[in-house]
Amino acid sequence: MMQDKILSTVKDQELIKKRRDQMIKGAISLFKEKGFHRTTTREIAKASGFSIGTLYEYIRTKEDVLYFTCDAIYDQVRKHLEKAFHLENPSLESLVSVIKSYFYLMNEMQEEILILYQEVKSLKKETREYILKKELVMVEMLEQIIFACAPQEKSKEEVALLANNIFVQGQMWAFRRWILQRQSTIEAYTERQIKFLLKSLA
Amino acid sequence: MMQDKILSTVKDQELIKKRRDQMIKGAISLFKEKGFHRTTTREIAKASGFSIGTLYEYIRTKEDVLYFTCDAIYDQVRKHLEKAFHLENPSLESLVSVIKSYFYLMNEMQEEILILYQEVKSLKKETREYILKKELVMVEMLEQIIFACAPQEKSKEEVALLANNIFVQGQMWAFRRWILQRQSTIEAYTERQIKFLLKSLA
Amino acid sequence: MMQDKILSTVKDQELIKKRRDQMIKGAISLFKEKGFHRTTTREIAKASGFSIGTLYEYIRTKEDVLYFTCDAIYDQVRKHLEKAFHLENPSLESLVSVIKSYFYLMNEMQEEILILYQEVKSLKKETREYILKKELVMVEMLEQIIFACAPQEKSKEEVALLANNIFVQGQMWAFRRWILQRQSTIEAYTERQIKFLLKSLA
């Protein structure tokens, strides 16, 4: 984990984990509300339940908080998907259920997804690439599944695009909530997208 | 235009237009590079070719710059689309050509689209809603076109979703460039998306 | 008049007088409302009915406006007093009527008096002294009247102090309005102050 590369003054590894988890929890709730830039380190410390001094025992710069936060969100998504993506006998139905599972997760994690969409660009290049690689891995997992479940003759590029489309359509439910959620539910939305998708796969 | 509602100390309407255009141009190039929050008003003034004092003759707050910028980007998109959307005899082919035209525009306006995606959330509620309404209008235009060109039995909701998908798939080319543009060109991308879409419409 | 010493780009003397009168009128109403420091030159120009450029044809610095304003207020007071102070046959009664006349004037000019009290200190030393000399002259006029009307054996110093007391008690009605005007009228206030004064003179 790259997380470990960010040095902490503190030695006790368990404590580091605990404090960073507190921090991420506090940060997410603040970033949801006001975004990264409008949130101060003092607020983060307070929301995390410790002092500003202590916060800086576990990070080097404010950007580290954003990094940890994005990282944690991606891990949460990945953890969920890994479970769902573990298919026994691939079939179109299992692809459908994977997609459903993913869309419903996006519905639950709407706010966190918004954070990713809006703030990742504030990370510096190197860190941003590290974070995005995590999404890349997930997209590739999805590609595998499509290959396995819908093995019609399709080029690698087409499958890759389908995987991306599915990924974005899940996130879209979050970042276009102002338009999509005015008149639809996650269930109806999922239903329709899957319908279109299956036609595309045909 | 809501633009007019933002007061300027300056009275000459033509000059206001000219200066605000300079400002938008300067701001876009800076926002592309470092985002809204990391750009200072001093930098905006300089990039616009006038002094900080002059900048504030044409805006009230820094947020106004973001507002003008987003507004201008949306207007640029809309202006283009209005032309492309003006169909003579609707057919599947004309739908395809509309989509192509839109995708190619997104390719040209990549950086601007990124600004929209990342910074609109920094506008205050009221202004943000005003800006998003512009996108809503465009989505509705696309819905009309789909109805006209692909008049198979489809529910209003399905058409709305298709319009949204098309819209997002265009923008996606910009905001997922790090993954999509590594291995594809706008032409190939457009081709494939249209292929999937036509299947969905079938 | 020192006013004339403040150069104006404009040559036409009548116009200068007219413009400065407009300016003073505008300035007084603004200073009443928000004080000298919180009033901007732009606001003064607007309230005076001309442009900021024109304002600066008739003054050199913002402080000049304050100077003209204080000067005009003092002149207004003096003009009034000169009439009232012109006694035919001096007597205690005529002293009383002079005081009454002064107090009632202070009542009418409350806001202007407040400007003097609060803003004269913002004038630079030299100008301030020039302005205060005008009050000194008025106090001396009052001393003459006391001498003439209440010719009991009193030292020069005592008379000077009485004159000052009377002057301040008139202004007090304005600058202590928050305490005095809650429960009294100018008539009752004048009555009582005169009663005490006559005892002091006895």
Next chain:
Amino acid sequence: MMQDKILSTVKDQELIKKRRDQMIKGAISLFKEKGFHRTTTREIAKASGFSIGTLYEYIRTKEDVLYFTCDAIYDQVRKHLEKAFHLENPSLESLVSVIKSYFYLMNEMQEEILILYQEVKSLKKETREYILKKELVMVEMLEQIIFACAPQEKSKEEVALLANNIFVQGQMWAFRRWILQRQSTIEAYTERQIKFLLKSLA
């Protein structure tokens, strides 16, 4: 104390008191010299012996400095008066000694009194009223003393007016120094004012 209502980022109450006292001392010396508006927050910080950042740990806005300063000046006056006003057996002599004590205090606190006279109006309504109430209380204390020491038949209104006159005559020594202190000493001034006053009381 209302002071406590103004939040400080700092938690240590003793430190807050200490720093605010430093601040008030620094501010008074600057306000004496150049007034509130012409004094910058940086100057206040420097004169207080700490950085601009630290200053803002103990206040929210520049106006708070003025508020603390006025409040401190009034408290200093009140503290002094409370001692002097504590009479054992009331008599005309004790009234005279109270007045003397007050006038001499005004002589010592001339500059501070000037600050009150010129700057209180810069406080926002609510705060200004809170500050003025402190003066009101002192005036009422003086009314009590007059009642006790000079119990001739006098109306409540007359006593109130006398108390106000005494108060203003003390402050006058400060704010009319340019005229009064040219030719008199505080001793002579006090003597004469008391003489007039006793006649008024007769």
Next chain:
DNA sequence: CATGAATGAGGTTTCATTCAT
């Protein structure tokens, strides 16, 4: 390990004044 007071660079915004038209 934890705390929180201190720091000061740097952000946004204002406004007196000038000068070309």
Next chain:
DNA sequence: AATGAATGAAACCTCATTCAT
């Protein structure tokens, strides 16, 4: 004479970061 757009110094205030306790 009148205008008003342009200027930029300087104001207030914030906040990431440090470090003595």
